[in-house]
Amino acid sequence: MHELPITENILQIALRHAGDAKRITRINLVIGDLSAVIGESVQFYWDIISKETIAEGATIHFERIRACFHCKDCENEFAPDGRKFECPQCGSDQVNLIAGREFQLESIEVE
Amino acid sequence: MAKKVTVVEEILSENDRAALTNRAQLDDAGLFGLNLMASPGAGKTSVIMATIQALGDELNIAYIDGDLASSIDVDKVAELGVPAVQINTGGQCHLDAFMMQGALPQLSLVELDLLVVENVGNLVCPSGFRLGVHRNVLIASVPEGDDKPYKYPAMYLGVDVMLLNKMDVIEAFDFDMAYFRRGVEILNPGLAFFPVSCKTGEGLGDWLAWVRGEVAAFKDGEGEGYKAR
Numbered sequence: 001m002h003e004l005p006i007t008e009n010i011l012q013i014a015l016r017h018a019g020d021a022k023r024i025t026r027i028n029l030v031i032g033d034l035s036a037v038i039g040e041s042v043q044f045y046w047d048i049i050s051k052e053t054i055a056e057g058a059t060i061h062f063e064r065i066r067a068c069f070h071c072k073d074c075e076n077e078f079a080p081d082g083r084k085f086e087c088p089q090c091g092s093d094q095v096n097l098i099a100g101r102e103f104q105l106e107s108i109e110v111e
Numbered sequence: 112m113a114k115k116v117t118v119v120e121e122i123l124s125e126n127d128r129a130a131l132t133n134r135a136q137l138d139d140a141g142l143f144g145l146n147l148m149a150s151p152g153a154g155k156t157s158v159i160m161a162t163i164q165a166l167g168d169e170l171n172i173a174y175i176d177g178d179l180a181s182s183i184d185v186d187k188v189a190e191l192g193v194p195a196v197q198i199n200t201g202g203q204c205h206l207d208a209f210m211m212q213g214a215l216p217q218l219s220l221v222e223l224d225l226l227v228v229e230n231v232g233n234l235v236c237p238s239g240f241r242l243g244v245h246r247n248v249l250i251a252s253v254p255e256g257d258d259k260p261y262k263y264p265a266m267y268l269g270v271d272v273m274l275l276n277k278m279d280v281i282e283a284f285d286f287d288m289a290y291f292r293r294g295v296e297i298l299n300p301g302l303a304f305f306p307v308s309c310k311t312g313e314g315l316g317d318w319l320a321w322v323r324g325e326v327a328a329f330k331d332g333e334g335e336g337y338k339a340r
Contacts, residue, residue: 002204002236009122017118025113029122034265036235067264083261085297093297101265103239105118 003041007049010042014055014108021110024055028109032065032102067100126240129208130339133215133243140220143329144228144244145322146206146340148266150259151232153252154276156184157309158318159227163191165319170224170326175214177206177231184229194218205236208243225326234263246325247340249273253280257287260294267295271340272303274318279308 010027018024027046031037039062050056066079071087072094078087086093121127137144149155156176163172173194176184182197189195196214198206206228218226228244230237249270251259254277260267267273273295281288295302303321307314 002239005126005203005207006122009125012125013118013120013122017116017120019116021116034268035239036265080261083258085261085294093293095297097264097268097298101268103122105120105122107115107117107119109113109115111113 003038004045004049006037007042007045010060010105011046011049011053011055013105014058015053017108018054018110022054023111024058024108025111026059026061026109027055027105028061028063028107030063030065030102030104030106032100033067034097034100035103037103063106065099065102068098069095070098071095123239123241126208127339129212130241130243133208133211134245134337134339136215136220137226137243137245140223141330142220142223142226143326144226144242145246145248146228146230146237146242146244147248147250148230148234148237148270149232149250149252150234150255153232153250153255154309155229155232155250156187158250158274158276158307159229160188160191161309161312161315162227162319162322163188163193165315166225166322167191167193169323171222172225172227173218173223175211175218175226175228177210177229179203179231194223200231204231204233205240206230206242207240211242224330225322234259234266238263238266238269241339244340245329245337246271250276252276253278253284253286256284257291258294260291260298264298267298267302270299270302271338272321273305275304275306276309278306278313279311 043060070077071092073092074090076087076089147155174188175196177198185195185197196217198210198214247270305318
């Protein structure tokens with residue numbers, strides 16, 4: 001639903017970092033599972049808004065990071081099963097989210 | 112030859128920068144801002160109206176409403192005699208810092224104590240876009256069900272206080288309060304939590320005391336170190 005403004009941000013950041021490159025060929029994103037964004041929609045908007053820029057036709061690559069909790073009691077690291085957050089190993093609720101919220105443009109590839 | 116350029120930048124950094132500008136404007140005006148988020152129909156406008164009715168005599172309050180279309184909420188709130196600004200997002204599922212930038216000049220910020228922003232009804236998108244206020248508020252409601260922290264964790268991670276509205280109908284629903292609270296507590300330990308009913312007024316006193324306390328602490332300069340919201 002909000003992929004258009006997100007894609008516009010990606011384009012702005014990419015162009016800002018492109019220096020004197022002739023073309024941007026690839027955009028590498030790091031996206032946690034808890035950041036709601038749909039890859040196909042981003043690529044769809046990208047193909048429209050990157051027209052007539054040096055980034056036209058670039059591929060958007062998503063590195064997806066799974067949500068991960070760390071249990072303070074037994075040191076287990078686990079992905080939540082969608083119905084509960086407690087540690088599946090020891091049942092503790094003393095758990096911290098350590099991954100899954102990433103929402104970064106990591107790098108671009110240019111020619 | 113292709114070459115890789117390292118960027119490592121938050122995708123919404125442009126919005127974050129605009130949010131910081133908004134925050135500076137509020138801080139300079141001595142105006143404390145709340146961003147209320149919830150699913151459609153959870154009772155955002157009802158909570159806001161109850162808050163204005165209770166605190167309107169002691170605080171100068173203004174209201175900004177984000178909706179896809181219509182001015183239904185702004186019309187209702189304006190009837191309470193507070194300045195009210197409508198942002199129609201034209202289909203966009205959340206408010207962002209740039210829309211706030213357009214709305215703030217329509218208010219006399221220095222004359223105000225409390226700015227209440229009602230975000231677009233949605234548990235997904237608003238959590239990602241900072242506005243530049245001081246606190247994020249989540250309003251959940253009993254009929255939505257007790258599994259929402261597990262289904263929409265990003266929203267529950269990014270708020271400073273939450274209300275659970277429509278407590279008056281809890282007997283009619285299979286709402287497991289312990290399960291709900293456990294999910295909230297794991298995502299956001301120690302989160303201030305107020306079960307309320309706008310219909311009966313139950314629990315609203317504790318929420319109002321929280322708002323009063325926050326505005327007072329902000330005015331006393333204890334507001335340093337607010338997270339970017």
